[in-house]
Amino acid sequence: MxxxxxxxxxxxxxxxxxxxxxxxxxxxxxxxxxxxxxRTLAAGQTAxxxxxxxxxxxxxxxxxxxxxxxxxxxxxxxxxxxxxxxxxxxxxxxxxxxxxxxxxxxxxxxxxxxxxxxxxxxxxxxxxxxxxxxxxxxxxxxxxxxxxxxxxxxxxxxxxxxxxxxxxxxxxxxxxxxxxxxxxxxxxxxxxxxxxxxxxxxxxxxxxxxxxxxxxxxxxxxxxxxxxxxxxxxxxxxxxxxxxxxxxxxxxxxxxxxxxxxxxxxxPDGTGTLPSGRSDDGSGANPSPSTSTPATSTPSPSPSPSTPGDTTSPSPSAPATPTPTPTPTPTDTVSKLADAGTAKLTATAGDAFTKKISTRAQDAAGKGVAKVRIRFTIVGTTDATFAGGEKVAQAVTNASGVAVAPALQAGETTGDFTVRATLLGRTITALDYTASVTPRVADTLARTSTTALTCTPGGEFADQVEVKATYGGAVAGKVAATATLIKAADDATENDKGPYFKDADGKTVRTLTGLATDADGLLKLPKLYADDTTGTFLLRITTTGGATLTVELTVAAATDTSSPSPSASADPSPSASPSA
Structure with missing residues (x-):
């Protein structure tokens, strides 16, 4: 083409x-x-x-x-x-x-x-x-x-x-x-x-x-x-x-x-058509958007020579109109951004922050400036967003000069991040707010079954351990947990014998990290195995927030439960008949 x-x-x-x-x-x-x-806008007007x-x-x-x-x-x-x-x-x-x-x-x-x-x-x-x-x-x-x-x-x-x-x-x-x-x-x-x-x-x-x-x-x-x-x-x-x-x-x-x-x-790239008419050019000319077209001035005509005998006085030139000083916009009068009573910004992972950021635009005298735009930007390593899923939001100051940011929504990443407030239209010092996302927590753990957990040496446990986490009586979903086979109730050191888990390569593992309850607060551990050591062993499960549960595991040799064979009769054999 x-x-x-x-x-x-x-x-x-x-x-x-x-x-x-x-x-x-x-x-x-x-x-x-x-x-x-x-629209054609006058100087100082915004759109x-x-x-x-x-x-x-x-x-x-x-x-x-x-x-x-x-x-x-x-x-x-x-x-x-x-x-x-x-x-x-x-x-x-x-x-x-x-x-x-x-x-x-x-x-x-x-x-x-x-x-x-x-x-x-x-x-x-x-x-x-x-x-x-x-x-x-x-x-x-x-x-x-x-x-x-x-x-x-x-x-x-x-x-x-x-x-x-x-x-x-x-x-x-x-x-x-x-x-x-x-x-x-x-x-x-x-x-x-x-x-x-x-x-x-x-x-x-x-x-x-x-x-x-x-x-x-x-x-x-x-x-x-x-x-x-x-x-x-x-x-x-x-x-x-x-x-x-x-x-x-x-x-x-x-x-x-x-x-x-x-x-x-x-x-093919480079062969498309290019329009000709533009909204800022009534003649339909098409200057490149990246090229400014300088305005040309038309010279004033030379005055006509005076006619001999003409006694008419020439008209005096109109006085030059002074260029008016542009009226400062509200944005021009802002001297600083100040906090307007924002409470501590903390939320649990996955929850909405209950408090919002409030920023006040002030002039040099400390008076609030209305109708200026404040941009709020989330910075730092976080997946938190404003409501709607955006990382940036804008708000306009009210009559008191205060702009309120949309609600923050915590993601799954825990820790601190920053929300930065800046004035749009002028460069002044930004105002930073610290927000914190805390992990989900549980205060109670309980097994979902009362079946005893037993195994023979060298075998595998028939039942998998499953627990339910709650917080304040409510389901505690997506709570981080750790499971460790410990030496004793008063010694949380990892045991080096007894029951164990297996990793993806089939190797022995006695501590599991990176666990988390599901949306219903349930956590089901992988299958447990036993080595040749017999006895009673302890599995301890802990969650973020302090909930702890210790589960007993028993490894014992199988017992013979068959009935003994009846013994032979003790009655003596009958005597032979006496000879005649």
Missing amino acids: TAHFGRRLRKGAATTAVAAAAVAALSASQAPAATGGH PDGSDGSTGRSATGDSPYYTDLPPLSSPNPSPSQSPSIGTPVSVGEAEAGIPATVLDAYKKAEAELAESKPGCNLPWQLLAAIGKVESGQARGGQVDANGTTTSKILGPALDGNGFALIRDTDNGKYDGNSEYDQAVGPMQFIPSTWAWAGRDGNGDGVKDPNNVYDAALAAGHYLCRNDWNLSTDAGLRSAILSYNNSTDYLNTVLSWLEYYRKGTHSV
């Missing part, structure tokens, strides 16, 4: 008119969450997402996007889709082609989400639709073999001049801009969103927004948060609007979604 990269795709006026009519009909059906077209009840930003910071619509030559919509999801389109040879590596990234992300978040019902075609309007499928598939773009794809600086104002949040790590944030990569994540939404989609151990596998998987998880079901109109619209909060954006994505659902094909 002929490469179309860098070529402006020209569509006929008739096609454009049909497309406009189609999306206009769709717009009329949108929920109130759709907040109008792409909240709002789709999940928060005031965090969208994935892209509402950056510009490609506005080209797919061909609309087919009058028949797909019978499998609701008329409100997308617009009726036909498959065009060039536009339906998706670069091979980019297409593979979308499909791999769909497969991962189908397993990790099956209730979301994410179609890969939605990722393709977003990838189309965000970067033209990574600029027509300009990626290397690992899926990383051959050059960075950057949106404009979000400096408040025609766009949202988002000050630098990554020290220029991803976008190279240490003053303002810019959308990065084929799915156009702003750095502050990538910090918590980023994923490693290609398994190289790095979360790179410039890698299409990483970016596609991150976009999938972003769209699937908040328990949205993308198979419903409401869930689909909410997810798309959370990516870029614009009705025009929503309609454009839905059109490409329906288009790709009707059929696509793979094309």
